[in-house]
Amino acid sequence: MASTPAGKRPTPFTPRVTRSTATTSERDLSARLARTPAPVSSILSSTKKYKAPLSMESRTRKPPTLPSVPGSPSKSRPTSRAGSRMGTASPALTPMFPQHDVEDSVVDFQSVGVDLTGDEHGGDVTFPIPEVDVGKVMVSVRVRPQIRSVPTAWTVLPNENTIHLSGTAAPTPANKFTFDTIHTSSYTGQLYTTAARPHVHAFMSGYNAVVFAYGQTASGKTYTLSGSDEEPGIIPRAIREIFAFIRATPSREYLLRCSYLEIYNETIHDLLAPGAKTIEIQGGAGGDVVVTSLASVREVLRRGEGNRRTASTDWNERSSRSHSVFRVVCESRERGDRSSCDDDASTGRQTPGYGGRQTPGPRLRGSSVQSSVLSLIDLAGSEKATSDKERTKEGRYINTSLLTLGTVISTLAENAAKGKSDHIPYRNSKLTRMLQPSLAGNARISVVCTLNPDASAVGESMSTLQFARRIKGVHLNAQKKEIVDTDALIERYRKEIEDLKTRLAEREKEADAPSVRTRRLSAREQLDESKAMTDLNSRIKQLTKLILTSQTVGSGDESRPGSPVKIDFDMSPYQLQQELLGARLQIESQSNQILSLEASLAAKPALSDIDEDKDKMIADQAQRIRELEGVTRMYEEKLGEAPQFVPEELEKEWQTKLDAERRVVAEKDAWAKELVRQLEKEKKMRLQLEEERKALAAFVSKFDSLGLGLLSAASSPVKVMPSPGGASAAFAGRREARQQSAGETSFDSPMRMSLDLSMSSKFGAHPSLLEQTPEEDWTELGDVSFETEGGQESKWSSRVGKGLRVASGKFTPREIFGASVKENVRS
Numbered sequence: 057m058a059s060t061p062a063g064k065r066p067t068p069f070t071p072r073v074t075r076s077t078a079t080t081s082e083r084d085l086s087a088r089l090a091r092t093p094a095p096v097s098s099i100l101s102s103t104k105k106y107k108a109p110l111s112m113e114s115r116t117r118k119p120p121t122l123p124s125v126p127g128s129p130s131k132s133r134p135t136s137r138a139g140s141r142m143g144t145a146s147p148a149l150t151p152m153f154p155q156h157d158v159e160d161s162v163v164d165f166q167s168v169g170v171d172l173t174g175d176e177h178g179g180d181v182t183f184p185i186p187e188v189d190v191g192k193v194m195v196s197v198r199v200r201p202q203i204r205s206v207p208t209a210w211t212v213l214p215n216e217n218t219i220h221l222s223g224t225a226a227p228t229p230a231n232k233f234t235f236d237t238i239h240t241s242s243y244t245g246q247l248y249t250t251a252a253r254p255h256v257h258a259f260m261s262g263y264n265a266v267v268f269a270y271g272q273t274a275s276g277k278t279y280t281l282s283g284s285d286e287e288p289g290i291i292p293r294a295i296r297e298i299f300a301f302i303r304a305t306p307s308r309e310y311l312l313r314c315s316y317l318e319i320y321n322e323t324i325h326d327l328l329a330p331g332a333k334t335i336e337i338q339g340g341a342g343g344d345v346v347v348t349s350l351a352s353v354r355e356v357l358r359r360g361e362g363n364r365r366t367a368s369t370d371w372n373e374r375s376s377r378s379h380s381v382f383r384v385v386c387e388s389r390e391r392g393d394r395s396s397c398d399d400d401a402s403t404g405r406q407t408p409g410y411g412g413r414q415t416p417g418p419r420l421r422g423s424s425v426q427s428s429v430l431s432l433i434d435l436a437g438s439e440k441a442t443s444d445k446e447r448t449k450e451g452r453y454i455n456t457s458l459l460t461l462g463t464v465i466s467t468l469a470e471n472a473a474k475g476k477s478d479h480i481p482y483r484n485s486k487l488t489r490m491l492q493p494s495l496a497g498n499a500r501i502s503v504v505c506t507l508n509p510d511a512s513a514v515g516e517s518m519s520t521l522q523f524a525r526r527i528k529g530v531h532l533n534a535q536k537k538e539i540v541d542t543d544a545l546i547e548r549y550r551k552e553i554e555d556l557k558t559r560l561a562e563r564e565k566e567a568d569a570p571s572v573r574t575r576r577l578s579a580r581e582q583l584d585e586s587k588a589m590t591d592l593n594s595r596i597k598q599l600t601k602l603i604l605t606s607q608t609v610g611s612g613d614e615s616r617p618g619s620p621v622k623i624d625f626d627m628s629p630y631q632l633q634q635e636l637l638g639a640r641l642q643i644e645s646q647s648n649q650i651l652s653l654e655a656s657l658a659a660k661p662a663l664s665d666i667d668e669d670k671d672k673m674i675a676d677q678a679q680r681i682r683e684l685e686g687v688t689r690m691y692e693e694k695l696g697e698a699p700q701f702v703p704e705e706l707e708k709e710w711q712t713k714l715d716a717e718r719r720v721v722a723e724k725d726a727w728a729k730e731l732v733r734q735l736e737k738e739k740k741m742r743l744q745l746e747e748e749r750k751a752l753a754a755f756v757s758k759f760d761s762l763g764l765g766l767l768s769a770a771s772s773p774v775k776v777m778p779s780p781g782g783a784s785a786a787f788a789g790r791r792e793a794r795q796q797s798a799g800e801t802s803f804d805s806p807m808r809m810s811l812d813l814s815m816s817s818k819f820g821a822h823p824s825l826l827e828q829t830p831e832e833d834w835t836e837l838g839d840v841s842f843e844t845e846g847g848q849e850s851k852w853s854s855r856v857g858k859g860l861r862v863a864s865g866k867f868t869p870r871e872i873f874g875a876s877v878k879e880n881v882r883s
């Protein structure tokens with residue numbers, strides 16, 4: 057007879073609980089909810105208004121209608137999983153969560169925490185945590201309550217944590233089993249406290265932890281793990297415990313993400329993305345979603361449960377046909393400055409380089425990030441062959457994987473017991489491969505083995521108990537896992553937040569003092585810019601809200617995402633928009649460049665024209681080179697000779713010089729002709745003078761012979777004495793003097809001639825030789841010599857002439873010779 061722990065509520069087994077039928081546990085829960093303090097209602101009402109901006113998933117109030125998964129049974133199910141589990145289609149079945157909006161139920165930490173305060177089934181982190189042997193697997197047995205009043209096949213000794221087959225007088229080790237705890241109640245709280253709570257705390261402290269339920273079909277595995285809204289199972293309780301833990305730990309900040317997988321017919325599926333391709337074990341979890349509240353975790357569970365494969369079997373109307381693995385990943389780190397972070401969370405903070413604006417959310421510091429995984433596994437139940445072909449096939453897969461799990465556990469236990477290192481066949485099934493890291497020792501493991509108390513199921517129950525005994529022998533050595541910053545999502549988010557803030561600050565600075573580039577932006581680009589800033593801001597806020605702290609959990613923050621947030625491991629919308637803007641600008645710039653190049657190309661002459669010009673230039677140059685070479689050769693061959701052929705420029709140059717020479721020669725000719733003419737005139741004048749001289753000499757001679765000279769000399773105050781040589785000598789001297797004077801002004805070079813010629817007016821104004829004589833010549837006549845009759849030569853100097861003029865004042869040559877002399881000369 058199964059016994060019940062003292063002081064606990066005995067609950068008759070009611071496998072098909074309907075929502076309309078209130079059970080004891082339901083009433084208990086109602087009573088607990090009635091004790092919920094006032095803030096809960098306000099939070100619940102406020103959360104209804106929430107719109108999750110980053111959520112990739114819509115928050116539907118209807119259960120999701122899901123496409124069938126390839127490989128799922130073709131036979132129609134009696135009820136959909138979602139419907140049955142959510143308590144709509146099958147009122148006979150116990151729903152995991154109520155169908156009404158998850159936010160109408162317990163949606164925030166405060167309600168959960170207060171609701172469970174002082175209750176031993178989780179949520180109150182101040183409640184003492186039972187001591188567990190961390191080096192061993194925690195093994196608990198839960199005996200499902202018997203249907204109706206049929207006696208059970210097992211006897212439980214609660215104080216000894218022992219179970220043995222009923223009816224045996226002296227239990228033997230073969231049929232008597234002792235474990236860490238044995239439970240027979242429908243109430244899951246105590247089971248959670250002893251079998252799961254220590255592991256949840258270990259998980260939140262940085263250790264990997266695994267809790268799984270093992271047992272034959274319909275023995276109560278799903279009931280134990282998932283439970284119902286009336287009697288929550290281990291999973292919802294663990295989630296509440298997690299948020300309670302965060303709230304009670306102000307020194308750290310956390311990032312939580314969940315995944316929900318199932319192994320069906322040896323294939324792994326993502327229960328949160330039913331249409332997605334199957335997942336490889338090496339790839340780890342499927343589509344993780346970040347969760348920030350109980351509500352968001354509930355949604356994850358609801359969706360996953362709705363997608364899980366169940367079917368009616370001979371033993372269980374809603375039998376799980378797959379192993380399901382609900383995983384929570386927790387990243388946490390110390391908060392650098394708690395006081396400032398506390399302020400940050402509520403009031404925002406000043407960000408350096410952020411224009412003094414308030415930015416929401418906590419500041420993340422430190423470098424060491426703890427990362428741990430909590431795996432809550434609901435195994436499919438081992439079963440006998442059935443009449444249903446599809447169920448038989450599924451059962452074969454289920455049994456094979458469970459058998460492999462048993463073998464792995466046996467080997468591990470044997471290795472631990474005997475110090476051996478035998479090969480462990482993890483790879484024989486997907487289940488064992490997935491559990492390998494945990495089973496290998498790096499996890500705190502708790503196993504709840506569920507028993508069907510029926511006498512008809514004693515064989516399977518015995519098998520389950522033997523499995524439980526074996527796994528108790530497995531040694532564990534879980535270690536805390538510290539990961540480098542860059543591998544942690546919490547750190548990536550922190551870095552992205554910082555990066556986005558920097559960009560936002562730059563944009564705001566640009567907006568305050570627009571640059572040339574900004575001013576040139578088109579209206580559309582300015583809109584894009586503005587939208588980018590808005591997106592940037594909201595992205596910062598959203599990312600900040602994903603980081604959980606003791607202040608933010610259960611703070612009633614309406615903007616905190618109530619839905620799970622699909623992790624975007626790629627670029628954020630802001631980053632994508634930035635990429636888009638950058639690409640657009642680049643395209644525009646390149647387009648402008650292309651236009652500019654095209655314009656300059658069009659302005660240039662055709663290539664053929666350039667070629668023609670080039671050829672012509674080359675030909676000309678070649679021609680000139682040939683000409684110059686020819687000239688050079690000619691000069692070389694005929695040194696000193698003028699080249700017969702000269703280039704045009706050379707010819708022009710020399711032609712110019714030649715013309716200049718010709719002009720000089722012509723001027724010289726004119727000058728020479730004029731000179732000849734003057735000489736002719738002078739010659740003619742000389743001849744006349746000679747004749748006159750002769751006539752004069754004859755006259756003088758005659759005059760002398762008549763003795764007139766003496767008379768006049770005697771009567772003259774000045775005695776006139778003929779100069780030696782007479783008038784002829786005087787004339788010769790005068791001519792010589794003239795020639796000397798002419799020699800000084802003679803021109804030898806054409807240049808000097810040209811200078812004189814340039815003074816043509818002077819040249820033309822030169823008096824003729826005859827014109828030069830009138831006064832001077834007559835004055836010079838005072839020098840003429842006369843031969844005296846006695847042969848005595850006397851010279852009349854001009855001084856004499858002057859003396860004559862001075863002495864008498866009335867004798868001049870003109871007076872002596874008369875005006876007729878000059879007139880004669882002129883003629």
Ligand SMILES: Nc1ncnc2c1ncn2[C@@H]1O[C@H](COP(=O)(O)OP(=O)(O)OP(=O)(O)O)[C@@H](O)[C@H]1O
Nearest residue numbers: 071200242273274275276277278279372375376437
């Ligand atoms: N401890 C319990 N108290 C009350 N009802 C229980 C308990 N355990 C199981 N049940 C009921 O028994 C039925 C079968 O339970 P459950 O579906 O959890 O079995 P299971 O082991 O998950 O089976 P399967 O392996 O086929 O999925 C359910 O209706 C459930 O409500």
